[in-house]
Amino acid sequence: MEGELLSALCTPALVVDVDKVKRNAQRMIERCQELGVQLRPHMKTHKTIECADIMTGGSRRSIVVSTLAEACFYADHGFDDILYAYSVPFDKVERCAALSERLDLFQVLLDHPDALEQLKKRPLRDGRQWHVWLKLDCGNGRAGVLHSDPEAVRLAQETTSLTLQFMEKLKAIGITCKSSIGSTPSCSHPVKDMAQLSEVHPGNYVFYDVQQSLIGSCSLEDVAVRVLTRVIGHCPHRNQLLIDCGWTGISLDGAGKLPTGYAVIEGHPNLKLLSMTQEHGRVEPISGPLDYSKYPLGSLLTLIPYHSCATAMMHPVYHVHSEGRLLGKWTPTRGW
Amino acid sequence: MEGELLSALCTPALVVDVDKVKRNAQRMIERCQELGVQLRPHMKTHKTIECADIMTGGSRRSIVVSTLAEACFYADHGFDDILYAYSVPFDKVERCAALSERLDLFQVLLDHPDALEQLKKRPLRDGRQWHVWLKLDCGNGRAGVLHSDPEAVRLAQETTSLTLQFMEKLKAIGITCKSSIGSTPSCSHPVKDMAQLSEVHPGNYVFYDVQQSLIGSCSLEDVAVRVLTRVIGHCPHRNQLLIDCGWTGISLDGAGKLPTGYAVIEGHPNLKLLSMTQEHGRVEPISGPLDYSKYPLGSLLTLIPYHSCATAMMHPVYHVHSEGRLLGKWTPTRGW
Structure with missing residues (x-):
């Protein structure tokens, strides 16, 4: 079918405009470079190798995934520095350990002391350490739809501020760490404070959709x-x-x-x-x-x-x- | 994982109780035998070879599919007498022709004279004939949910009656034909007139679900x-x-x-x-x-x-x- 028109496809068919994908990816890369914040793109929207290559500029490094199946898929294709951005599930600790022992950097996330206990019960081989992010609920809960630009921007600002305030609290007790937020709306219209975060983890932006256009992330x-x-x-x-x-x-x-x-x-x-x-x-x-x-x-x-x-x-x-x-x-x- | 308990599975996981599948399938086979109507089970709920074998009693004959991908999948696995119960799509006429020329019996469905023209434009090789069903809208439109048993039974009765009335009209002008209806609710509680249909095409019954339990098709x-x-x-x-x-x-x-x-x-x-x-x-x-x-x-x-x-x-x-x-x-x- 290569070279043929879209009308040659049997329907229904999902079609991807690769020029728009590249443009959306490049804009996010430049936006993050200007802010001086590391972009760690999320794979959950597309879950393909080809689109991951475009989002990482071909580096195959520094990505976020939503399932362990994605983590294994990308690891099998030479990707590394993978963040499994999901409260570490107790039934998948062994699979997470295997990835931690196999990759240069595999990072998990948790929000409960019981999860920490689970990781302690499975020490990694060869002196390796678990790499763990702490998940914060900044009150947006990722629920519902934002219907207007001002609201989206306000929420982005508030999320960034709450994350930074939490880091200040940690600093006051002698803990320094990296920080990040996810979300395509926040990263499509970054607020100034976002430069103080270590990383951002947007994903949907590579495709965008009607929902994102309605909240002003894109046209x-x-x-x-x-x-x-x-x-x-x-x-x-x-x-x-x-x-x-x-x-x-x-x-x-x-x-x-x-x-x-x-x-x-x-x-x-x-x-x-x-x-x-x-x-x-x-x-x-x-x-x-x-x-x-x-x-x-x-x-x-x-x-x-x-x-x-x-x-x-x-x-x-x-x-x-x-x-x-x-x-x-x-x-x-x-x-x- | 064979022999292990369900709790050994990573989640989320879809689990199928094969004993219930066999029981649901057997009940439908017996119900249709008692009525003297041919059961042509629909594959769209599960789309697997194994479940199709259970539904056809191992015959691999006389099934309904909802997509051409299913039709090809089953044909590739030795199934035959396949009804593609979908108003024949103009972009898929060639693929339908190929299946018609390859299988003993491949049946399509239409509800518009333009579709008939499309089939006429693609005569089958080796003197083969297109096998065509006419799709009737009996007013249920397959929309919404029925909330009570009496309503479901009433609708089943009405659908059967309308189909049979249409056959009477055809007979009056000298056209005799086979007839069928689909739908798990109708077939789970068949009305007496259903015995006059040639075939029935339910599919969901092999799994059932909460919706079907609410309309009384199952517990x-x-x-x-x-x-x-x-x-x-x-x-x-x-x-x-x-x-x-x-x-x-x-x-x-x-x-x-x-x-x-x-x-x-x-x-x-x-x-x-x-x-x-x-x-x-x-x-x-x-x-x-x-x-x-x-x-x-x-x-x-x-x-x-x-x-x-x-x-x-x-x-x-x-x-x-x-x-x-x-x-x-x-x-x-x-x-x-």
């Missing part, structure tokens, strides 16, 4: 992923179209969040992805009757995902293109 | 799948537990449908799976303060999925057990 133009879908049915008695993208193709994330339903349908602002079954999507106009002559069976529609992490997760393969010409496929890792 | 005891998860955090300031199952482990299906949130937490009727991020679930009591001593870090909880089709889709592998002893793994196919 809709920056979103690097789409789901291609085709019209497969006309339902004039319901004033609806059927498309071949159900929740297996776009995910159920974003329910009730957008006037256009579960996604933005590119170039068709009056269309709404109303509901889905496993392999069907129901599309209706936001107002007025549907002009079916504009949507013949087999015609392509392009969905911009509400939440690219959730949408990417549904796809066993991503189709990569540059200016609409297919370049190849990226295969993500899955599981835990 | 909660019949549900053959669970997601095992572990407590990974205590949040006393929010009266919550964190578990290691986010929406990647259970799906976002069922939002707002259950008093217990996105799933039923087996043996803990006062717990609610309130919300999820990619890899975390937040659990809180429906009423009262949480007794954290009952849920130490690392302890196991068992989630019964609201919708097993959606939950199974999130897992690259299913862990199969009999009476809590691991037997092996089933690997589903994915994609389109």
